[in-house]
Amino acid sequence: MTRLQTSVRALSWVVAAGVVLFLLAPLVLTVVVSFTSSSVYTLPPPEWSLRWYAAVARKSGFWDSVWLSVSLAGLSTALALLLGTAAAIAVTRGRFKGREAIATFAVSPLMMPGLVVGVAMLQFFRQVGLRDAWISLLIAHVVVTLPFVVRTLLAALERFDFSLIDAARTLGMSYPKAVLKVLAPNLAPAFLTSGLFAFLASMDNYPVSIFLTDARNKTLPIKMLQYMEEQPDPTLAAISTGLIVLALAVLMIGSRTVGLNRMIH
Numbered sequence: 001m002t003r004l005q006t007s008v009r010a011l012s013w014v015v016a017a018g019v020v021l022f023l024l025a026p027l028v029l030t031v032v033v034s035f036t037s038s039s040v041y042t043l044p045p046p047e048w049s050l051r052w053y054a055a056v057a058r059k060s061g062f063w064d065s066v067w068l069s070v071s072l073a074g075l076s077t078a079l080a081l082l083l084g085t086a087a088a089i090a091v092t093r094g095r096f097k098g099r100e101a102i103a104t105f106a107v108s109p110l111m112m113p114g115l116v117v118g119v120a121m122l123q124f125f126r127q128v129g130l131r132d133a134w135i136s137l138l139i140a141h142v143v144v145t146l147p148f149v150v151r152t153l154l155a156a157l158e159r160f161d162f163s164l165i166d167a168a169r170t171l172g173m174s175y176p177k178a179v180l181k182v183l184a185p186n187l188a189p190a191f192l193t194s195g196l197f198a199f200l201a202s203m204d205n206y207p208v209s210i211f212l213t214d215a216r217n218k219t220l221p222i223k224m225l226q227y228m229e230e231q232p233d234p235t236l237a238a239i240s241t242g243l244i245v246l247a248l249a250v251l252m253i254g255s256r257t258v259g260l261n262r263m264i265h
Contacts, residue, residue, distance in 0.1 A: 056238050
């Protein structure tokens, strides 16, 4: 390896390390601030304390917003898995015009800013006369989570050998049973990966939810915005740390069950 190649490689590593530090620094600072004893955001903390984690549980409406976010994330992920699986199979196995358009349409919410999707959903619900905030949030979260499922399952189905289903049918299985016994186990890693990322996308969603919440139905990110406006103390850092831990837990589960390489690809 020449000196120029060595210098270029060293420079690339320095740039990569700088990018990683730039991206991780806000997360690290948020976690550090959450353990401060001060009532304001100070670095370094004057003393280490868990007071703000204890204060989170006493926040008005906190547990209601957590339950709403978790229930919406769970239901929207389950619906997205059902709809996304059907759409991915139709696109992969179908022989009709417009298959690529359907695939593009299914993942289009990832291509647009969240605020644009939120405004569009709000206008659509007004046009159809849907006033229920909870149902509106559920539909919107399905739209947000569906692209993660469709994109992952399309990649998985392209690598699946559908002749295995035909072989199972020749051995006496019905088509639904062959799908359940042969296709579903092979797609299990894709189901898990897409489900985990869809759940996180729903839990952290802010730009769409802000247009559809009301006084009684506020998701956790919207409630955090309210806390910031009313009393911006380090409890927000404690809540954010909890969300960071949730994301890390999802990555660990995916790494143990599927593997990071398969999660990324």
